Amino acid sequence: MKRPHRRHTGATRTKLKILFRILFVVIAAAVITALAILLGTHLKNKAASAESVLDGTEVQWPNGGGREERTLPSGVEAEFRDPDLKVCAADLDVANVSEEDLMARLISLPSFYNAVSVRVCRSGSLLYVSPAVAELTRQAVPKTSSGNDDIEVSLSEIKDLITVASKRGYRVSLIYESTPDVLGGDDPSFALSVDTAVIGELASLSPDEILIDCLISEQGTLDFDTLASMIGYLASLRSVSGGTSLGVILPSRVFLDTTTAAQIVNLYDYVDVLAVGIPTDSSAGEEGVYSSVGSECYGIRGNFASYNLRAVVRADAASAARGAYRALVDMGVANVQFTAFVSDMSSKQEEAPSKTETEEPPIEDRTNENAMTKDKYDDMPEETETETEEITEEETAAEPWGAGN
Numbered sequence: 001m002k003r004p005h006r007r008h009t010g011a012t013r014t015k016l017k018i019l020f021r022i023l024f025v026v027i028a029a030a031v032i033t034a035l036a037i038l039l040g041t042h043l044k045n046k047a048a049s050a051e052s053v054l055d056g057t058e059v060q061w062p063n064g065g066g067r068e069e070r071t072l073p074s075g076v077e078a079e080f081r082d083p084d085l086k087v088c089a090a091d092l093d094v095a096n097v098s099e100e101d102l103m104a105r106l107i108s109l110p111s112f113y114n115a116v117s118v119r120v121c122r123s124g125s126l127l128y129v130s131p132a133v134a135e136l137t138r139q140a141v142p143k144t145s146s147g148n149d150d151i152e153v154s155l156s157e158i159k160d161l162i163t164v165a166s167k168r169g170y171r172v173s174l175i176y177e178s179t180p181d182v183l184g185g186d187d188p189s190f191a192l193s194v195d196t197a198v199i200g201e202l203a204s205l206s207p208d209e210i211l212i213d214c215l216i217s218e219q220g221t222l223d224f225d226t227l228a229s230m231i232g233y234l235a236s237l238r239s240v241s242g243g244t245s246l247g248v249i250l251p252s253r254v255f256l257d258t259t260t261a262a263q264i265v266n267l268y269d270y271v272d273v274l275a276v277g278i279p280t281d282s283s284a285g286e287e288g289v290y291s292s293v294g295s296e297c298y299g300i301r302g303n304f305a306s307y308n309l310r311a312v313v314r315a316d317a318a319s320a321a322r323g324a325y326r327a328l329v330d331m332g333v334a335n336v337q338f339t340a341f342v343s344d345m346s347s348k349q350e351e352a353p354s355k356t357e358t359e360e361p362p363i364e365d366r367t368n369e370n371a372m373t374k375d376k377y378d379d380m381p382e383e384t385e386t387e388t389e390e391i392t393e394e395e396t397a398a399e400p401w402g403a404g405n
Contacts (some may be wrong), residue, residue: 001256031066041141088325089117089173090159090341094153095127105341106168115171117337118161120202124179128153131196159205172207173337175249176313180217190237191378200240209245209273211312212237224252247273249312249336255300268307275310275337276300280324282317289315289323294330301331310335318342 091111092102104115120127125168134141160170176198183189195212197361200287202210215230216222222230230248231305237246248271254260255276268274278296293313315321321342328336 015285024087047349055092088113088336089115089338091117091119091339092341094158099153099157103164106165107360107369110343116165117173117175117339119175119339121177124177128158130198130201131155132201133194135198136194162205162207171340174202174207174210175339177211177214178212178213180215180220183215183226183233192233196240198238199237203244207244209247210241211247211249211273211275213249213277216250216254217250221257222250222260222263224263227267231265233236234270245272247271247275249275249277252276252300254276255303274307275312278311278313278324280320281314282313282320286319286323289320290327293324293327297331299329304333308335308338312337312339317341318344
């Protein structure tokens with residue numbers, strides 16, 4: 001006798017499969033939901049951490065500074081950030097130009113410029129003799145001497161340059177290169193101590209602004225941890241900068257990264273000047289740089305208006321600077337700053353005068369090749385008497401046109 005329950009074995013297995021599938025879907029949905037909640041909580045904590053740094057709530061700032069002590073001379077709103085300011089500055093490179101040439105170059109700047117840019121550091125090395133660094137490292141301040149090639153310029157020469165530029169109505173922007181190692185530490189490192197000493201020293205010369213470059217490495221990005229470290233770093237600089245505006249130069253990839261939008265908004269509310277570094281290749285020529293800069297900046301063109309973003313063009317040739325400037329102007333960018341001296345921003349070069357304007361015009365050969373000449377006449381064969389008589393008889397026999405009409 002067959003067992004009754006075996007009659008329904010196939011249907012039972014089908015029901016079990018359906019139940020297992022439903023149970024799997026429910027468990028998977030629960031796991032995904034839990035992971036999403038955990039991720040959201042993590043991101044929320046990151047955002048709250050960054051906001052706490054921005055708001056200065058229960059945050060220990062380096063050197064005892066605080067956000068409430070910070071002043072923004074140009075304001076935090078876009079309309080107060082000099083929207084038409086062109087820091088199209090001829091970079092008066094203090095490392096390669098003498099003080100006399102600097103002053104002559106400053107006096108002869110064309111009306112195109114309304115600011116001067118002075119780079120005081122390159123590749124981690126100062127381009128002038130810094131008494132603050134000498135004191136920090138317990139070294140004697142060397143005296144400038146024309147016979148010593150290791151000594152570039154003194155701090156007083158930088159001060160004279162800033163004074164002359166300010167009297168002539170130019171805005172003075174100093175560019176200082178820091179290192180990515182200065183961010184991320186809980187305690188102020190030696191690099192931070194050096195940067196603070198140098199910024200305090202430069203701010204005492206009363207420039208209009210100091211831009212900090214190279215805070216983010218070539219492979220780095222602006223995540224929330226880096227943002228918090230950067231704000232803490234800037235807070236320590238503000239404790240010694242007085243009324244001098246402070247800004248940062250970030251790589252273009254930071255603005256292209258869609259995950260850094262919130263960080264950029266927070267940073268923009270804190271700095272006086274937000275700038276993007278734009279590299280150029282002078283070997284590509286003016287048109288090549290025009291194309292490359294246009295491609296580089298097309299993806300971040302909205303940031304220029306949203307944050308009054310300044311374009312810091314790293315060009316070492318006049319042609320590269322002109323190509324970059326043309327590309328930026330075509331995108332409506334108003335704030336441009338160069339890091340190289342360019343005396344003329346016009347892309348049209350004067351042509352050399354033509355030699356035909358000063359020399360007598362050449363005499364044209366108007367000889368008629370079909371005209372009879374003496375040489376052609378002498379080479380012609382002589383006519384015989386027979387041919388002459390035949391021609392004469394034919395001409396005599398021919399009646400004139402219209403005869404008999």
